[in-house]
Amino acid sequence: MCLKTMINVALPKGRLGEKVYDMFEKSGYECPSIKEVNRKLIFENEEAGVRYFWVKPSDVAIYVERGAADIGVAGKDILLEYAPDVYELLDMNLGKCRMAVAAKKDFRDNTENTLRVATKFPNIAKDYYSKKGRDIDIIKLNGSIEIAPILNLSDVIVDIVETGKTLLENDLEPKETIVPISARLIANKSSFKFKMEQIENIKNSLKAQVKTDD
Amino acid sequence: MFNSNILKNEEKAVFALRSLYRKYGYTPFKMSKFEEYDLYVRNKDFLVSDSVITFTGMNGKLLALKPDVTLSIVKNTKDLPDTVQKVYYNENVYRVSKNTHEFKEIMQTGLECIGAIGVYDIFEVISLAAKSLGAISESFVLDLSHIGIVSAVLDSLGCSRETGKKILTCIGEKNQSGIEKICAENDISEDGCEKIISLVGTYGKIEKVIPQLKAICDTDELKSALAEFESICSLLVASEIGEKINIDFSIATDMRYYNGVVFQGFVENVPTGVLSGGQYDNLMKKMGRKSGAIGFAVYLDTLERLNLTAKKFDVDCVLLYDESTSASDLADAVNALVAEEKTVMAQRIVPESIKYRQLLKLNGKEVDVLENND
Numbered sequence: 001m002c003l004k005t006m007i008n009v010a011l012p013k014g015r016l017g018e019k020v021y022d023m024f025e026k027s028g029y030e031c032p033s034i035k036e037v038n039r040k041l042i043f044e045n046e047e048a049g050v051r052y053f054w055v056k057p058s059d060v061a062i063y064v065e066r067g068a069a070d071i072g073v074a075g076k077d078i079l080l081e082y083a084p085d086v087y088e089l090l091d092m093n094l095g096k097c098r099m100a101v102a103a104k105k106d107f108r109d110n111t112e113n114t115l116r117v118a119t120k121f122p123n124i125a126k127d128y129y130s131k132k133g134r135d136i137d138i139i140k141l142n143g144s145i146e147i148a149p150i151l152n153l154s155d156v157i158v159d160i161v162e163t164g165k166t167l168l169e170n171d172l173e174p175k176e177t178i179v180p181i182s183a184r185l186i187a188n189k190s191s192f193k194f195k196m197e198q199i200e201n202i203k204n205s206l207k208a209q210v211k212t213d214d
Numbered sequence: 215m216f217n218s219n220i221l222k223n224e225e226k227a228v229f230a231l232r233s234l235y236r237k238y239g240y241t242p243f244k245m246s247k248f249e250e251y252d253l254y255v256r257n258k259d260f261l262v263s264d265s266v267i268t269f270t271g272m273n274g275k276l277l278a279l280k281p282d283v284t285l286s287i288v289k290n291t292k293d294l295p296d297t298v299q300k301v302y303y304n305e306n307v308y309r310v311s312k313n314t315h316e317f318k319e320i321m322q323t324g325l326e327c328i329g330a331i332g333v334y335d336i337f338e339v340i341s342l343a344a345k346s347l348g349a350i351s352e353s354f355v356l357d358l359s360h361i362g363i364v365s366a367v368l369d370s371l372g373c374s375r376e377t378g379k380k381i382l383t384c385i386g387e388k389n390q391s392g393i394e395k396i397c398a399e400n401d402i403s404e405d406g407c408e409k410i411i412s413l414v415g416t417y418g419k420i421e422k423v424i425p426q427l428k429a430i431c432d433t434d435e436l437k438s439a440l441a442e443f444e445s446i447c448s449l450l451v452a453s454e455i456g457e458k459i460n461i462d463f464s465i466a467t468d469m470r471y472y473n474g475v476v477f478q479g480f481v482e483n484v485p486t487g488v489l490s491g492g493q494y495d496n497l498m499k500k501m502g503r504k505s506g507a508i509g510f511a512v513y514l515d516t517l518e519r520l521n522l523t524a525k526k527f528d529v530d531c532v533l534l535y536d537e538s539t540s541a542s543d544l545a546d547a548v549n550a551l552v553a554e555e556k557t558v559m560a561q562r563i564v565p566e567s568i569k570y571r572q573l574l575k576l577n578g579k580e581v582d583v584l585e586n587n588d
Contacts, residue, residue: 067485085486087464091391189487190480193355193460196418 007050007198010064010072012057016095016183020073021052023092027205049198061086061186070191071199076181077160081121087192089203090185093210097162099124099178104149104171107156118148119158128158128178146170223350223517224321228304230349231323231512235302238342240325243301245286251276253285260285260471260497265310267317279308284509287326288497293504298329318515324491326509328498336475336493337449339508343477343489344455346512351520353482356455357462358420358447361472361492362439363431364463367413370433371406385414386466417462420447424461446475465490471497477510481520488516527587530556532570534563534584539576547576 009024011017021034031045031052044051055063060074065084073092077099099121109115111134118139119125129136139154146166148154160181161167161174185206187199221229232242251268258264260282267279280286283305291299302325311318325342327335340358347354364385368378377400384392390411397407409430416426424444431440450456465478476492491510498507531551535544544560551558551574559565564573573585 065485086387088387088389088392188485190485193357193480194353194482
């Protein structure tokens with residue numbers, strides 16, 4: 001019956017996920033085996049009542065929305081792009097960056113033409129430009145977005161900007177900020193009802209650890 | 215009677231729910247599969263998804279495969295003074311699934327209570343919703359909210375409709391940091407911001423939440439909405455289902471259609487809500503009706519994966535026979551096995567991809583056991 005009270009946590013693979021795990025550990029949900037260097041993806045600590053799994057950051061929301069994970073940590077960019085039906089319980093103030101429009105330094109928007117936008121985030125881009133009433137052509141790419149304007153595949157790109165270094169190295173610069181991004185604690189709506197006490201505890205304990213900007 | 219193992223979850227639920235609704239005097243409502251498309255165009259926002267399968271009828275009118283049942287029921291009922299019409303339905307509806315972006319057939323059961331509804335009717339519908347969940351699973355929760363309270367709190371902020379909508383989305387996500395951000399961007403007073411955040415933060419059992427709500431409800435509008443909500447809640451607390459009800463204002467529904475209580479049901483191990491409903495006097499008004507209405511729908515397709523146990527065997531026995539076997543001997547042997555409450559499949563050769571408990575062979579009138587997989 002211990003399965004019933006286990007909390008399943010989907011963590012984003014990578015540095016952000018490791019930071020998030022440390023916060024969970026400090027909240028009393030430790031699982032030492034997770035730090036061992038191997039290729040395992042699932043780790044559990046029955047005593048603490050927690051099971052972690054590493055998934056691709058952009059998949060966290062899917063695991064949570066479909067109930068394979070009760071809670072998880074996902075970037076606001078993913079939540080905006082896929083609009084999963086989940087609770088967004090806490091801004092973890094980690095993995096901070098922004099969604100921005102970037103283009104070549106000398107770029108001028110010629111409003112006579114349809115704007116060609118290359119991006120990994122078509123929904124965010126569509127939403128942003130439709131609010132501005134701008135006619136655009138979306139070019140969905142899966143990586144190396146920065147070369148699209150250089151090769152004249154697109155006029156601008158919509159992408160995540162952290163320091164702007166990658167852009168700079170490719171002779172691009174951020175032109176407009178669409179929305180600031182950070183990691184969020186999300187919960188499955190149904191799990192939240194049945195594991196309310198544990199999820200609340202985790203949320204409150206993580207909240208106490210969230211570093212504020214000032 | 216039926217062997218309950220044969221029935222799927224959805225089918226069991228349909229039987230249980232039908233008999234439940236009958237007990238409380240709800241009568242079945244059978245509709246045609248099609249409806250004039252015009253009805254949905256006029257009430258597009260009431261639909262869960264706005265895509266509808268349409269086709270041209272024999273008289274040239276544009277028809278639709280039903281994406282929703284409530285609108286058709288409302289259309290087909292009349293305003294009768296002082297009476298309440300109580301109906302239930304079990305229909306297939308056609309909607310676009312969010313995951314596949316393709317139309318899907320969804321089996322839906324539900325009930326509607328239309329007319330001069332009062333506190334008792336509202337209570338009855340909410341308790342039937344809870345009992346419906348109870349018929350599906352022992353472990354369930356019914357979340358209850360009141361649109362009057364949520365909209366009165368939003369009104370008290372004095373923000374634009376656009377901002378109100380954004381805040382409502384955040385309420386649906388229990389997103390406190392989002393609300394704080396919107397309030398800061400739109401010069402909403404700290405007092406107002408706190409009010410919304412405490413509305414999002416108050417959820418749980420009725421006895422715990424009602425006193426907390428009293429602290430937020432300071433305007434006349436809010437007080438009257440709360441008074442109505444309280445009268446329903448006190449009936450629920452006193453009933454057998456009070457324990458299973460949570461107040462939770464994050465149930466985000468369209469305020470243009472719903473007004474009073476709204477609710478959403480969850481059962482353990484199903485990741486999405488399985489039941490949703492509420493009071494929709496505003497829809498009635500929009501459709502030119504004077505009466506009030508409340509109802510709910512149970513999404514039976516979500517139950518498919520509940521308590522899923524892998525079937526070990528497709529059939530108890532495979533009975534092999536050959537050309538020399540007479541048909542009457544074969545029939546006798548099959549019937550003898552069926553009489554022992556076994557499932558039997560008669561075959562000439564061992565069928566591929568069928569898992570059987572026992573492999574039998576008919577020799578004349580004798581049955582030999584070739585293989586036992588128990």
